[in-house]
Amino acid sequence: MKKLGRILGIGAGLGAGVFAIGAGAAALGGLALARRSVTPEDEAEELVSLVSLERDESGLIARFRGPSADVPGRTSFLFDRGRGNVQLSEAILPDDGPGVARRIVAAAGTELHPGRTGRLTGWWYLAPEDLGFRTERIEYETELGPATAWIVHPKRAKRGRWAVHVHGRGAEPAEVLRGVRPAVNAGITSLVISYRNDRGAPRGVEGRYGMGLSESRDVDAAIAEALRRGADRVTLFGWSMGGTASLLAATIGEHRDRIDGVILDSPGVDWESLLRHHAGVARAPKVLTDIGIGLLERGLVRGGEPGGIKFERLTPEAFAENLRVPVLLHASRGDTYVPSTGAERLAALAPDRVQLNLVDEGEHVRIWNMDPEAWESRTELFARSLPKVGWRG
Incomplete structure (x- = not known):
């Protein structure tokens, strides 16, 4: 003992x-x-089933059953191992029909029919081409080997302005495509990355996560790739654990002096x-x-971090102490996966650097889904307002 x-x-x-x-x-x-x-998890459990398809004067309605069928906000139904994707409205007012009804906004991939099982996700787009901008698929070098990424080009790019978009734990790069449009509309060329333990990226140490610590070095590598391609300054967009990695890159990372700001959604800031x-x-x-x-x-x-996880680096206090650039932080009191208390504490510790967009409703990384127009408008305005590198508060 x-x-x-x-x-x-x-x-x-x-x-x-x-x-x-x-x-x-x-x-x-x-x-x-x-x-x-x-430990990375296997493919997400299939939580909902499609009960029926109906048509009314406005189009097709899909009805779902399952524990997450009534998740608030617009959502996508992913099925057939991601080969099928149906974009859905928020839940329609209940009526006498079975299950939870949602209007179909768009569908792609595998044919949809009653009996299909899958999951309702906050993802909206599955490929960068869905955004309507010119895109490239590239590889960038990390300390473990090459990883895949997408570049999304603005129609009128601002010279030297780039962004790196970082998804969350157990997700894929498609998760963050919801957040790319505000950057591209602001003239910022966007690099949407995979990182260690993703498909299209090297296996991490022991094949495990580093709670943002080891992943932040892949963010550093992505910043280096943007700099190599002509970036003068880089804005980081981080979701969930990708938010942790982005904060680490911005505060203690190798290229922190080239970062002009950070935009976070549902970040892990107190592990x-x-x-x-x-x-x-x-x-x-x-x-x-x-x-x-x-x-x-x-x-x-x-x-995934040799020598152990240094939890003292993963606190609001540690981030606030080293933070030198503006941050826009989207968080929800309705987030049951990553409670908003850590984000609220970070904002309270660094009120001169952190703008907190705290909402009452919206599950984890689903704030955009509750009100896409408001999320994108606020994010684009913030991205446009960022000062050139050298601002240090």
Whole structure:
């Protein structure tokens, strides 16, 4: 028992908790929590099924059943392993029909018919061409090898202005295409990247995530690619864990002096609190969470960051201390996956640098889906307002 406590760095109080649960069970539980938090998941579970297709005077209506069928805002139905995509309106007022009704806005790929199962996602576009701008597919070099990316070109590009768009944990680059239009409309050439452990990118250390720490070095590599292609300054767009990576690149990254601003959606800015939140949702005893965090911090459970996860770098206080550029932060009190409290704390710690767009409704990375026009308008205005590199508050 004392040996286990020394290994995990736990004190007498925690040791008593472990004893109450059973040392072996506590260690295994903490180990499972730690591994799960840094391990890429398999393809998302198929949560909804298409019950029926109907037509009225306004077009086609699709009805869905499943735990997430009534998720608020517009959404996309992805099925057939992503080969089918149907863009859907917000839920229609309930009537006597089965399931949750949504109007079909557009459909592409595999044929849609009742009985299809899939998932409702916040993604809206699946390819950059869907935005209507000229695009390229490229590779950029990371410390682990080449990774794929898209370049989206404005119709009237501003010389030297680029953006790097970074998706979240377990997602794909298509997730962030919703956020590209405001940048391109502002004349900013956009680089939409994959990073370690994505399809089209190298496998990370142990094939695991680094909670934004290791991923931020891929963001640094993407910034270097933009600079090589003519960028004078770079704006970072980060979603969820991509927001963590973007904040790290902007505060302690190799090219932080070339970053003019950061735009975030539902970012992870307080990772220890976030892990505790998810452990609480899973009703894991606090002692198991303490063990799991200790294992990750000391590198006893290997994440994507050699030497362990440095949680002290992943706090609002650490980000605020090193932040030198303007930030627009979209967050939702309705986010049950990454609670908005961390974002709110960062904004309170750095009110001269952080503009907080805090809304009451919208699940994780679905703020755009609740009101795309408002999200894009505010984001474009912010992107246009960014001063040249050299502004330091």
